[in-house]
Structures are given as C-alpha cells and as structure tokens.
Amino acid sequence: MTTNVIAVLNDLIEISKDGERGFMKAADAAQHASVKEALLETAEHCTQGARELQDLVLSLGGKPESGGSMAGALHRGWLEVKLAVGSRADYAILSDCEKGEDAAQRHFLDALEKELPADVRAVVERLYQGVLQNHDRIRAMRDQYAAMKT
Numbered sequence: 001m002t003t004n005v006i007a008v009l010n011d012l013i014e015i016s017k018d019g020e021r022g023f024m025k026a027a028d029a030a031q032h033a034s035v036k037e038a039l040l041e042t043a044e045h046c047t048q049g050a051r052e053l054q055d056l057v058l059s060l061g062g063k064p065e066s067g068g069s070m071a072g073a074l075h076r077g078w079l080e081v082k083l084a085v086g087s088r089a090d091y092a093i094l095s096d097c098e099k100g101e102d103a104a105q106r107h108f109l110d111a112l113e114k115e116l117p118a119d120v121r122a123v124v125e126r127l128y129q130g131v132l133q134n135h136d137r138i139r140a141m142r143d144q145y146a147a148m149k150t
Helices: 002-029 033-059 070-085 090-112 118-149
Strands: none
Touching (some): 002 033, 002 090, 002 118, 033 118, 090 118
C-alpha cells in the first residue's frame, strides 16, 4: 500500500510543480502588477504544497518527484508559443491559468478517491482546499478582466 500512496503523492507533486512553473511563466507575461503579484503568490502556494508532499513521500521511505509532468511541460510550451505570437491580455493569461487549476483539481480529487492513510489524506484534503481557493481567485480575476474587455 505504501508504494501506491507514494505514487499518488508523486503525481500530486508533479501537478504542483506544473502549477508553480505555469504561474511563474504567466506572471512574467502579465501586464498588470496586481495580476503579476497574484500569479506569483499562487506559484508560491504551489511550491509550498509540492514541498509538503515531497516531505510526506520522504517520511514514507519513497523518492519524491522533483519535476513536473510531460503534459505540464507541453502546456507551458504551448503558452510560450501563444505569448510569442503577440501581446496577450491578462484575461487570456488568466483563462489559461484557470484551465491549469482545473487539471490540478481533477488530480487532487482522483487522489482523494484512493485509499490513503488518515494523516496523508488530511494533508491532501488541505492542499486540495488550497487548489480550490487558487482556482476561485484566478477565476474571479479573469472575470474582472473580462468585464474590462467589453
């Protein structure tokens, strides 16, 4: 069972690292200081979550992931191509970030459907709540910038 738990946690580490890198890249491209600041804060939340998950894997005797997933790398590459094509409005950047948080939510929900020890489940549930907060914050900012577009 420990091997399965480590695999679940390593998946969450990958998605957290994807979020960290994606939010950093998005912050670099953001035009408004408030958006840049929010994206950097969200990247830091992802970093902290990944570290906490890595510590859990270590405590279970496993080798924690240190990088993101291939899908995350492809998404960041696609974002880079879109950014290179022209100046992107913060609305579009926030929309892409929201899609990334949708993926993170799915991964955390999948993890919570697995059989996890109570202490591990408590950490995953707490981090999942953080993902939900990140998603809601990004969506609210996206909606704010959508209203500015019209």
